[in-house]
Amino acid sequence: MPPGATPIPGTVVVPNNPPPAQTPPPFAAPPPVVTPAPPQAAPQAAPQTPPGQASQAAPTGATPPGAAGQNPTDAPTTSPGFGVAQVILSPPAGPLRVGQGPYNIPISVTGAQRLSTVTLTLTFDARFLKVRTVQEGSFLRSGGANVTFSQQVNGNRIDITISRAADATGVSGTGLLAAILFDAVAPGTATLTLNGSATGPGNTAMGLQFRPVTITVQ
DSSP, rough: OOOTTOOOOTTTOOOOOOOOOOOOOOOOOOOOOHHHOOOOOOOOOOOOOOTTTSSOOOOTOOTTTOOOOOSSOOOEEEEEEEEEEEEEEEEOOOOOOSOOOOOOEEEEEEEEEEEOOOEEEEOOOOTOOOOOOOEEEGGGGGGGOOOOEEEHHHHEEEEEEEEEOOOOSSEEEEEEEEEEEEEESSSEEEEEEEEEEEEEGGGGGEEEEEEEEEEEEE
């Protein structure tokens, strides 16, 4: 329409200059993609021990079943020195009976290596046993050596010393050192405990091992 013209009613006036095109909004970067962390497994609770049931774990320092030395009184003792000869008490197989006997209990050695002198101490329960005699064995006299044998009984204790004179070889092997003759005087259980020491030629210490024995008196 020319400028200044009067528009006719009912007509639509279209402007000669179209409105400027709208500028599109600036480019927006897409939001960063966030990768969700994998779900963590819930911690497992420690297994509960049912009531009345003992734990299967063995306590620290526990002795496994069947281990040696369960009864401390049965454990052997060893004297220091060369080798480990065993000194053995051999009581009768059955019980000792009051009013019977006397009962002979030999003391022998096995695995000896060049023994020249042996010193022994035997302790027992004097409530149930009484010493009648202490006899010398023949082991240290092997080879025809001269031997000094001494013994002393004092209450519930017997001290024995066996020594080869001027010995330069010693005695090796197995044999009888001494024998104790006991009377059974009262019913009960008596433990005989033996210990001591030994030397070889030149006063060399020789190892001995001892194990106590238990006797039943009826």
